[in-house]
Amino acid sequence: MKRLCGAVIAGLMLVPAAAYGQQNQPTTQSASDARAADREAIKVVLANYKAAIERLDASGTEELFAADxxxxxxxxxxxxxxxxxxHHLGPELDHFRSFKFSDYKVDVRFEGPVALATETYRYRIETESGxxxxxxxxxxxxxxxxxxxxKILNMHNSARRPRGS
Incomplete structure (x- = not known):
């Protein structure tokens, strides 16, 4: 195993330095551009879901989620x-007068073929009864x-009263 690793390292040392130069930059730039586009597309998915909640109408949001x-x-x-x-969200929204988010922040990172998003926010709900x-x-x-x-494969959310409330 040590010989094989040493041979691979020695082989890499023989690759001309130019092979790591300008000709590889477009690929790196393209990959970077693709990740930036993916990050923005993910933010749009999450923003569309948040906007539906604020409209108190989650119809059509099924398309934002994977079937499983x-x-x-x-x-x-x-x-x-x-x-x-x-059984939960739709009937619950029917009993709200308003649902508003504030102080919203989102962070997206990639792990292989999946993206992990973390959203933090405050929200205020007013029910029909006030x-x-x-x-x-x-x-x-x-x-x-x-x-x-x-598509969203897994979503976990939780909330608590803000401190001092």
Missing amino acids: SQIFETGGVEGTYQNYHA EVAERQGVATSVLKKVDGEW
Whole structure:
């Protein structure tokens, strides 16, 4: 094994320095551009989901999630997004007068073929009966390209009362 590693290293040392020069930059730049485009596409997916919640209308958001997605919310296993939308989110939104996000931040990083997104935010909900809930929240999502589009495979969110409340 040591001989093989030594031979590989010695072989690499024979590659002309020019092989690592300008001719490789477009590929590196193209890969960097592609990652930047992917990062922006992921932010759009997450922003579209957030906007639907604020509109109190999550119809059509199923297209943002993979068919076999998994949703976890504040200690509960909600199943697929389709199940979560039908039995939790959709009915819940019907009882809200408003849902507004603030102090929203998102960070996206890549691990192989998947992206990991972390969102932090505050939100304020007002129910039809006038009750108000203000919370500090965080969501983590795993996204993967499915048929050329970024889809949410896994989403976990939780919230708590802001300190001093």
